[in-house]
Amino acid sequence: MRAVRGRIAILGAGIMGASLAITMSRRGYAVSLFDKENEPVACASRWNEGKIHLGYLYGADPSLLTAKHLVSGGLQFGTLVSELIGNNLVEHTTFADDIYLVHRDSIIGAEALGRTFERVDALLHDHADASNYLVDVSAARSRRLSKQELADVTDSEQIVGGFKVPERSVNTRWIADRLCEVLKGEPNITLRMASKILSARPVDEIDGRWRVAVEGEESDAFDVVVNCLWEGRLAVDRTAGLEPTPGWSHRYRLCLFGRTRRPVDVGCAVVALGPFGDIKNYDGRNFYISWYPAGLLAESSELSIATPAAMDASGRQQIIDDVRARITQLVPNVSRMFDEAEELQLRGGFVFAQGRGSLSDPKATIHRRDQFGINRRGSYLSIDTGKYSTAPWLAEKLTRQICRIE
């Protein structure tokens, strides 16, 4: 057996904490992985759309800084996750390019969006990892849909144009289950579930060991502490002496996750750009559907945000009905998914962003996501995951950084 190289506490068992725990454990560290939930990967990382971002969705950032910040993580996602879970993602990846439908109230018009998409295409072609995406995108291009192609998807006058974009999504529930299996089987990982983290403080010097306080107990000291708490991150950072950079926001969103009795032939679509909706069909039977205003339950720019109170059955049904009505108005085909559904869950989670404002405001800083990443105070590190798609790539970066610390 390899000697243990050091003790590391990882706070938060979403995709960020889980990916880091697995890579650090495989490097020979003794990992304690803490989470307030009873099971790992139970929150936003299980219940999200799984778009593996290449930057197209951030067409309202003309500087392209968001696309540049997202692209490496997106391109490497498939390879890195396959290594983590020892399994190929192909059967759990959407099987066609995304269709972006431009709404007449889009904050960016179709012409301007098309020009930005061309710049993102160029970014991909120049990238060394372009062939390593979920599908090879080294020669792929976004393109405007013909009138007929658009008419095949929508007859709504609210949609004024459409694009085919070489972006894919993955079934996050399937990946969450695989990550849980690996976490439970790794000999160097101790799962500390049902453990709410309150604070992190140095035992003595900030470059030395750190102690984390868990509700109801004082935990041991660790050589390295990494905060991956997502919506709970900033409050713990403050106790650790890392002052959050002003300008963040938290939101809590609900969406529909369904499974049909038999395969349904409905393509993936994103209504762009603003507070609209998406459709994801991962494998013919598992799908995700959202209508943003219907599912947005809470927004805050405070340091922390509480989980919204549980809704009664009629409140939940109202959201389901609203999502269905709004999305089928634009993409009528989607009603087949609802008609064939054998399971329909209304689930979701928090979105943290180093940005604020309304999605319908083109000037809002929420349209930029170029600030996420790693922050550090001695042996305490804090990580803003940014996106689901960037977590495994950031875990690799963090692992390299931490191994240099020791």
Ligand SMILES: Cc1cc2nc3c(=O)[nH]c(=O)nc-3n(C[C@H](O)[C@H](O)[C@H](O)COP(=O)(O)OP(=O)(O)OC[C@H]3O[C@@H](n4cnc5c(N)ncnc54)[C@H](O)[C@@H]3O)c2cc1C
């Ligand atoms: C509806 C929706 C759709 C999305 N779509 C996409 C998409 O298509 N593509 C994409 O890239 N991203 C998407 N995202 C964002 C994505 O889900 C997140 O970026 C990602 O899951 C964050 O991973 P994480 O591990 O940092 O956070 P999480 O998965 O939330 O993990 C954080 C963990 O910390 C725990 N925790 C928090 N506070 C405490 C505390 N004080 N003590 C103990 N434990 C605590 C939580 O229980 C949780 O398990 C979406 C998010 C939502 C909600």
